[in-house]
Amino acid sequence: MSQGRIVKVAGPLVIAEGMKDANMFDVVRVSDYELIGEILEIHGDRASIQVYEETSGLGPGGRVVSTGEPLSVELGPGLLENIYDGIQRPLEVMRRQVGPNITRGININALDRSKKWGFKPVKAKGDKVVAGDIIGTVQENEVFEHRIMVPFGIEGTIEDIKEGEFTVEDIVATVRTKDGELKPVKMMQKWPVRKQRPYKEKLAPDEPMITGQRTIDTLFPIAKGGVAAIPGPFGSGKTVVQHQLAKWADADLVVYIGCGERGNEMTDVLMEFPELKDPKTGHPLMKRTVLIANTSDMPVAAREASIYTGITIAEYFRDMGYSVALMADSTSRWAEALREMSGRLEEMPGEEGYPAYLASRLAQFYERAGKVVTLGSDRRTGSVSVIGAVSPPGGDLSEPVTQATLRIVKVFWGLDANLAYKRHFPAINWLISYSLYTDRLESWYEKNISKDFNKYRAEVMKILQEEAELEEIVRLVGIDALSPKDRVTLEAARSIREDYLHQNAFHETDTYSTLNKQYRMLKLILTYYHMSLEAVGKGVELKKLFSLPVVEKIGRAKYIGEDRVDEEFTRIENELAEQMSALMAKEGEQ
Incomplete structure (x- = not known):
């Protein structure tokens, strides 16, 4: 020492x-x-x-x-429902011991050493095991089964395995290695935060992480094991989008890192998550969440460590075979901590004072995401999907942190302050955002949703692009200069924006849309678009076309409950066909 x-x-x-x-x-x-x-x-x-x-x-x-x-984290039963600081000290325990303000020099274990957990073995004496094999399970809470794994570096035959109530430090099994040495296995293991946890093989992401957010799932999907960035200026809704993803993403667990963010935003998470009913289990969302809070008033050095703490915990759950969604809010604050420490070390500054190794550190963090075949004798797969918010000063996307992030991630959800000011949420700008996973996920959408889903998606993007071009013409010479077909395109784009992409996070029904509902909504809007083009080709007046009674029902379709989707959408489609036929027949008579 x-x-x-x-x-x-x-x-x-x-x-x-x-x-x-x-x-x-x-x-x-x-x-x-x-x-x-x-x-x-x-x-x-x-x-x-x-x-x-x-x-x-x-x-x-x-x-x-x-x-x-x-610097290492403790991994074992007791992680879930907990809130830690950047170096994995449990904040609730600290509050009980020293009050609401963090006292320095306090040394508290991350996992409770006195609490006993019910350990059920799944292996028996004499079984051969390797690192990563599951030897038993612990029911951590009503919704989550914690799988106890053989720690890295241990391989051999189980000499002894117990069943019953144990603390995380008690020995639950003993493994005899090839050399005859006896290795104890506890429910808790430690892992250095800056070192990636090992796995057998990295797989290509081929399945989307369903978020229930229509802009994301339809236009810019993220794969399970993928990486995404949400850059946007102050007030554009980065944190709201991440909260929505944490609530609704199709992941077994959520690790939420509040890295240098405002304390009141972390308070919102802490107040909401225990009350929010998880749509999968019906229990509070907190039951499958780990929170790491390193708010802007906490020591800056711990902020730098917080994202490593979070991703190591996420990798641990991935190794059990779970899919994990990790939210880092925000990596800009983390980069600022890196810049401050680099300045104090008197290192040569890079662009805008950030250290020269900023890009490589960001890459080291994001590259720990992925879908993998875990260690162990059975072929288990797990994934960590990382969604990082970036807060560029003044919304300048050319600044170093945003640019370094965009070189690494495959999904870019560009938030737009103008959309946010218009109360359009999520304020993801469809003209600048992209997802490089769409081609790889096409076959999944065709197989699981509909063969038409990808075709509809491409057509929606085309209509939105055309709208941007037509608006330039409207600004110059007025809307009367447009042809009837162009007016129909503008109306379809308005419907896509207001009726489809705009989503109310606080509305009980609209906050989450299944892929089936998203498909039916797309189909309905595009059917109206195609029928309208056909109608104007036959000389139907635009005013009559846009004032059909069914148009309002198309606009309110997003508020239809999931249990009535197929029935109600079929009814609206039938009404649309009837009203269009009647309108065209009337025009034909005249």
């Missing part, structure tokens, strides 16, 4: 000498307060340490002791 002395303190950066036996990324205890820190740089016997707690009152001469271990 290396022990040194403080020689310099600069905000969260502490320089200590006498640390020649320490290693990079070792966790250290700083001063008599025992503040938690991590070694970032070593020059001779001098170590640069980023301290994850408030450093006021520290001065030269204070002792620094290395623990000899990297």
